[in-house]
Amino acid sequence: MSNGGTHRSGADHRPAADHRPGADQRPAADRRSVADRTKPVRLAPGDVLGLGLLGIRTRKARAALSALGISIGIATMIIVMGIPASSQKALLERLSALGTNMLQATANPGQNPPVVFPPESPDMVARIGPVTIASAVANTQTTVARSDKIDPDHDTGLAVLAGRLNLLQAINGKVQTGRFLDAATEKFPTTVLGAAAATRLGITTLPPGAPGPQVYIASHWFTVIGILAPVPLAPDIDHAVLVGWDAAKSQLGFDGNPTVIYVQAQESQIEAVRAVMPATIDPQQPGLVQVSRPSDALAAKRETQTAFSALFIGLAGVALLVGGIGVANTMVISVLERRKEIGLRRALGANRGQIRGQFLAESVALSGLGGLAGTVIGALVTFGYTTSQGWPLVIPLQVLLGGIGGAVLVGVVAGVYPSIRASRLTPTEALAST
Known part of the structure; x- marks a missing residue:
């Protein structure tokens, strides 16, 4: 029995369509698919690395000079750790032979x-x-x-x-x-x-x-x-x-x-x-x-000689710091020179995170390549010197891994500020400054 009106089924309780002028008349499912298509695309790690290497490939001379400082620091660290370790092993073998x-x-x-x-x-x-x-x-x-x-x-x-x-x-x-x-x-x-x-x-x-x-x-x-x-x-x-x-x-x-x-x-x-x-x-x-x-006297003499290793490690740290500053300087200049590229990428939909990732990856790649080159150079120099002295070659694995890892860490630290600075540029600011 109706109460002064017509009876409506449960289907009649659906929200009425918005018939206001300019309202999107498409179904909600279609509207959601459009929103998903407009979301920024997440870049794969390989894509981020490719963008980072792009700056290095297009500015080879500057990249090589920046990586040189990192290479010198890492090579020095490996040399001053590898040569004393090889000398110590040679001394221990000699002492064992002598008695x-x-x-x-x-x-x-x-x-x-x-x-x-x-x-x-x-x-x-x-x-x-x-x-x-x-x-x-x-x-x-x-x-x-x-x-x-x-x-x-x-x-x-x-x-x-x-x-x-x-x-x-x-x-x-x-x-x-x-x-x-x-x-x-x-x-x-x-x-x-x-x-x-x-x-x-x-x-x-x-x-x-x-x-x-x-x-x-x-x-x-x-x-x-x-x-x-x-x-x-x-x-x-x-x-x-x-x-x-x-x-x-x-x-x-x-x-x-x-x-x-x-x-x-x-x-x-x-x-x-x-x-x-x-x-x-x-x-x-x-x-x-x-x-x-008597063998203790020779071992003590060897210990006094290794005291100089601390000095050389300090010099390697200074070289690494100078190299890191060089990488940071290169990245800051790269941001200033590539404003047009940054603005164009922002205008095409790249978000701040992608811009940060690009320049941070470039800094890490630059330092990593320098660290890898320094590791190879340091290992070769150590091998040549120990061979000329007739010593066994001893380069601790943690030194090799630490050299490359230290270079990557320097790249991260050196690239933080330039990458943040690049990501803060709006498309209009970047394009207007060119």
């Missing part, structure tokens, strides 16, 4: 009269469980000269040392020419020269099959039977004239007390041996015995 299991015992300096060790001390040290070899030398407190015509008071700076027959094994020494002292020669006036001592005395070679040259030691002539190669872990031996233990006693008045003891032990037990050596050598005065590890 990191070596100890040297000497008397503490400054004692008056000078401290000497008991004659039996090398044999006592050899009885320590992990010790594999123990040898000794003793300063005979005599002088050596090339001739008896030289003033006896003239000091050559060379020490005349009595040496035990197993000395070369204890210090990993090698004979360069001739032979070392043995049971047949240690009782006679024969001598072996260290590398530096041979040069200072003017005896660098020994004639094969002929009597060796002679040197004058404490009013006695000694025949040179051998010359040693340099001994890195025992540099005192390089400046020494070695004579047999028994010959030193019979002809030089040697009392048999050693002054330096060389020890090799199991490397895993080296610290334990080092701790007990003073009391073993001189039970009455262990505090006067100083035990050192």
